[in-house]
Amino acid sequence: MAGSEHPPFAVTVDLVILTVRSGRFAALVVERGEDPFHGRLALPGGFVRPDEDLPDAALRELREETGLSPSLGHLEQLASYGAPGRDPRQRVVSVAYLGLVPDLPEPVAGSDAASSRFVPVDDLLRDAGSLAFDHGRILADGVERARAKLEYTSLATAFCPDEFTVGELRAVYEAVWGVELDPRNFHRKVTGTPGFLEPTVGTTTRGGGRPAQLYRRGPTTALMPPLLRP
């Protein structure tokens, strides 16, 4: 807590942006255009500006990379990473944020990094060194956090579009956890948890079968009873 002899640090934000795309749990990655790690995959991110708060920097990067502001979706701080050698150029402390977004209709909208795309997380995590810097660890931490939070919050709705069916919501859990859930018990559980889902007037038959009630995400990001253990 002394005076002014603080060493020079750079501060960045890195983003773990997760979604569910065609039944697969996937993360947004960019291909690096410069050294170090030229040509390798990395998490999107960038330097925090001099007068910018950390969440603002994360939101700005999210907008730049995906064209999304998480009015839909969800953004929270994940953790910080500051090992001395993690960036070979200089001492960098990175504050990682975890974002959950619905499957974008356009892969990535009018976006800074044209080379960004979603890749299934199992593929990215298969060997830890496939990502630049320590981004493999950051991604693993983000994936673990997301999986854990689905168990006891209503966050899974952040992966769904504005209106969605209970079956589509169940598909999110099945993709993220890699399990099969009983459709009947799942339905009872989520519709019976206050604050989780808000019914709309509409129904849909996309996906076939009997028309399904459409829901919006509840207002509260509600905490729930355990939901379902994989």
Add this chain to the structure above:
Amino acid sequence: MAGSEHPPFAVTVDLVILTVRSGRFAALVVERGEDPFHGRLALPGGFVRPDEDLPDAALRELREETGLSPSLGHLEQLASYGAPGRDPRQRVVSVAYLGLVPDLPEPVAGSDAASSRFVPVDDLLRDAGSLAFDHGRILADGVERARAKLEYTSLATAFCPDEFTVGELRAVYEAVWGVELDPRNFHRKVTGTPGFLEPTVGTTTRGGGRPAQLYRRGPTTALMPPLLRP
């Protein structure tokens, strides 16, 4: 992810060190000896050194402030705080760590900050502005995290000395949550959860009544069934 025009940041670690002392949930605070916030209470912490990893900085501060290395106890990253105005002198990003320690026999051992002491968290949180900087918020976040993790992990043992009884462990929960728990059901629950407690040969009658089995913390920081909902 551009070149080298990064603004000057200072990086610190701040510590939320929690314990249970005479039945009260308490946090370690120091009295500031300099401006800004001269004379106000603050969380212990300090600048990260140029070649020091973040967890190492947190461990070093913990040692300096409490004389404890958390071989007993527990230390984990909490969150980072970097709002532009949070330190009036300069732009500082602080990485907060959460430490859970047993009640120290000596209040604070051979310690850097002679003015450090444990204060009940309710007193510290009663009005948010009682702590310097944004340390009220950091403390609140740490307290919330600790309370939440007791629910589904065996972390409560980090508040206990090397050997302890089930009744002493129950007292930890009651202090942290501010509730009364049924001693009989609590006993069954914790002794029945594999990996939570490791029985020793000893017993004790400190606290009166029938001799109580002594336990050590289990090896695994086990995840548990929900335990008990307050």
Add this chain to the structure above:
DNA sequence: CCAAAAGTGTTTGATTTACACCCATGG
């Protein structure tokens, strides 16, 4: 012997699970 805390057993009610069954649509 009495108080006080440890520890066990049992009863009751809630929650979860598994699965039988009916519903409403598209092809």
Add this chain to the structure above:
DNA sequence: CCATGGGTGTAAATCAAACACTTTTGG
């Protein structure tokens, strides 16, 4: 009319809360 998913009912199993009861010490 049938395949497909949506949605409800229900019985069995599992789990948690409440509490009667026994144990073992100190005073």
